[in-house]
Amino acid sequence: MAEHTSYVEESFERDTKYIEDRIVRDPSGDGQWPVEAGRYRLVVARACPWANRALIVRRLLGLEDAISLGMAGPVHDASSWTFDLDPGEVDPVLGVPRLKDAYEKRFPGYPKGITVPAIVDVPSGGVVTNDFPQMTLDLSTEWTAHHRDGAPDLFPEAHRDEILEVADSFYEDVNNGVYKCGFAGSQKSYDRAYTRLFERLDQLSERLENQRYLVGDTITEADVRLWTTLARFDAVYHGHFKTNRSKLTEMPVLWAYARDLFQTPGFGDTQDFVQIKQHYYATHLDINPTGVVPLGPDETVWATPHHREQLGGRPFGDGTPPGPVSEAETVPAEHNRALALLAG
Structure with missing residues (x-):
């Protein structure tokens, strides 16, 4: 936005x-x-x-x-x-x-x-x-x-309170927390946001160490809300927003969790890493005055095995994966090379 x-x-x-x-x-x-x-x-x-x-x-x-x-x-x-x-x-x-x-x-x-x-x-x-x-x-x-036949229930009634509670628990510190770091106007406010961000990420790592998804054994709204921040972490937030205690690739549980979802139809196939970097680095000129957009990191690492299936779980519950992305909505291969590796 x-x-x-x-x-x-x-x-x-x-x-x-x-x-x-x-x-x-x-x-x-x-x-x-x-x-x-x-x-x-x-x-x-x-x-x-x-x-x-x-x-x-x-x-x-x-x-x-x-x-x-x-x-x-x-x-x-x-x-x-x-x-x-x-x-x-x-x-x-x-x-x-x-x-x-x-x-x-x-x-x-x-x-x-x-x-x-x-x-x-x-x-x-x-x-x-x-x-x-x-x-x-x-x-x-x-x-x-x-909804399509086989659409998953992303907000199951039995888990709605927990889904919202979990999502609310990381909204300020993670989803919005990366922005609090990047747009901090003082060292004190940056330090506070940085500390809360990584404390919450550590808590999420503990939660996900022995369960595949955030709530229950299927993908829910909570996973969608966390994942879109994780997907941008190394490409943008780690450097551009100074959230540099650890890269996502250096947080084993969250990195495996993020790859698991990336490799699930509906997640990785919506990612355009080139546009993500262009937006942050070329729009936030108060943070990046030159407007230079970095070439890295290498997004093909998103295609590496995650082994999260060993924790069980059913990604779509009683439903099925979505079909192929329409040609009109397909991310260009050169903007997400991990998808080509997974497809090949």
Whole structure:
């Protein structure tokens, strides 16, 4: 997402006041929109970890035909993500060059950050919601009529409280913690964020040492939320955000866990390492003034054996893996060489 932030005592503070409208099966009031296949467009950027969550969930559940996908480029300007990857630099469905146009179509003069993921109502051209934590939960629970046959239950009712508790436990220290390190305005705030980040990662390592997934024996929303941060750790956060006590590859349990998910359909096949690095290093010029984008690290290590299957577990529960990625949504081979190794 485009960071809409402020500094309080020189600490990074994320503005989490999102558009809280929801798309639900039975809308009953203001702020509720009807589930309707073909009506909405999910706008993401492959670089963004928050948008990556929605990409993964949409693919695992098989919602590609029900919710179309708009793809912003990796490097946005000060006010908006742009559709510079599309012909003419215009989204072919929404007909606009900037995501900001969809926000202002509904909220003229929208004063907050233009963030991804965002779901846009195609008929009106206006944004419906950018509330990314609720968005993926609703894809799992409100869009069930449009799930593919064999779609996994990513938010099983019996484990919902635990899933949210676990996810909440690492949101501030890990998902947001890497940003607190990278955008710290003082040594004190950086030190605090750095310490909390690695304390929480160590706790997660302990939790995952003898169980394959965070909650229960299947992949859930909690795994999706943690994984998108881990996937960017060595490529971006370790160097660019100074989270350099350890690389992910130097944390054995988390590294094996992350590779296990990478090699699971729906996770690694959504990763564009080139765009990830372009976004952070070429957009955050206050941190990286030259805009130089590093060539490393070598992403082919994501294809190495992880041996996590020895812990048991059933990745998709009673469901099945998603099918091949459509040609239109396939990550270029040169942007994720690990996938070619796994396929070969």
